[in-house]
Amino acid sequence: MARIYNFSAGPSALPEAVLRQARDEMLEWQASGMSVMEMSHRGKHFSNIAEQLEVDLRELMAIPDNYKVLFLQGGATGQFSFIPLNLLRGKTKACYINTGAWSEKAIKDGGRFCEVVVSASSESEKFTTIPAVAEWQIEPDAAYLHYTSNETIHGVEFPFIPDAQGLPLVSDMSSNILSRKVDVSQFGLIYAGTQKNMGPAGVTVVIVRDDLIGETDSRLPDVFNYAVQAKNQSMLNTPATYNWYLVGLVLKWLKSAGGVGAIEAVNIRKAASLYDAIDRSSLYSNPVQTEFRSRMNVPFILSDASLDKEFLSQAEANGFAELKGHRSVGGMRASIYNAMPEEGVKALIEFMAEFERTRA
Structure with missing residues (x-):
């Protein structure tokens, strides 16, 4: 077998050690008599996998106890809409920093549910830079400040955590989560699709501070309600069980590295x-x-x-x-x-x- 060097932006390459372990455990996981993809998400075997998944992510990112860790579906693109529906909490506007294609998509979808204030943009520079912080215009009555920490298309990455000036800071970290240390306590919410650094496509991680959830828009279905999913350990509906397992293997690989x-x-x-x-x-x-x-x-x-x-x-x-x-x-x-x-x-x-x- 000759494996190539895969430079895909996503779904991207997985560690070879993870793929080999998944292959070895395909038919039977740890003397359970069945494959992970056959397990009930309510059964003891998968419960062990799910619990360890959260433990490992909390350890790797030093996630404080007052944050919920959710494993959802719908991709980061789904979160473009679910974030305002969960976090507006009676407010009518939210601030966004525009640094590329994924910021623009978040702005477009966020605008369906609130007034979007583009506090800064590098569009005039063809998204080759980060707007000068001194020029940012953040509205103090906004519900949150959103930014995309790494833009996969234009190749622009924030080397710093922005000052949200008192607002909850929200970040799409789909393409650089777990690639560098971040202080989770500086954020209100972090979200990421797993298909870049964390595993295969099909799982969306949401890390959200306790005090920001529970007061949601009435239009929000329970399956995308952070508070409801937190109460149900991200299993209000049947989760992408095999993908959770693979993400768990990647986290273990990262810990071993x-x-x-x-x-x-x-x-x-x-x-x-x-x-x-x-x-x-x-x-x-x-x-x-x-x-x-x-x-x-x-x-x-x-x-x-x-x-x-x-x-x-x-x-x-x-x-x-x-x-x-x-x-x-x-x-x-x-x-x-x-x-x-x-x-x-x-x-x-x-x-x-x-x-x-x-x-x-």
Whole structure:
């Protein structure tokens, strides 16, 4: 078997050790006589899996006791609507920072349920930077301040936690959760789809402070009501049981690798080496302001766009997959999430250098 280096933005590569364990446990989980995907979500076997899943995530992120941890469905995209319905709590407006495509989607969907105040935007800079904090206009009577911590399409990442000026801070961390340390206590709510750093698609993690839930919009179905799901251990409806199990395996893998601090150090090295190779090149370039470059998603363009198809074809022939940039921005993109080993980034850099040498 020859596995490729998968640079997909999501669903993304999973740790090989996790895939091997899932393979070994496919027919039977720990002498239960059945596969995880056959288990009742109410039974003792799956209860053990679910309980450990939350314990491990709390440990990895140092989640305080006054936060609920929910494992839901509907993706981060679903949360664009469910967040205002859960968190407005009688208020009529919410503030958003616009730094790219996913921010724009959150703003659009949030606007269905409240007045959205765009407190800052980098659209005029083609989403290649983070708006200067001094220029942010945050409304004190808003329900919360929302931002996307990492924009997968444009490759822009916040290197700091914003000051919400007294508002609950809400963050979409779908593409960089568990890749760097964060102080959860500074947030009102963190949410993330699992298909980047945490597991396969199909699970959405919501970490929400106790005092923010319970006063919801009457239009909100119970299945998306944070308070109701918290009371039911995220099992008001049948959850994506096998996906929960796989997320749990990824968390155990991360713990065995030294935790979030250890993987952050690896991510810093991976990103630094790839950006350095791009910056030293005359063929490749990255448009993002240096201090806001993403550690997870590295977009780059070729100075001669006529070489794009050849680059992608040669990359695939050499075992590098999913390097084509998003259709809205073009070019290339290497997503180097936690599961991408350093040797994968090193091999990509060597390929890029050889491609440039032979085209010089």
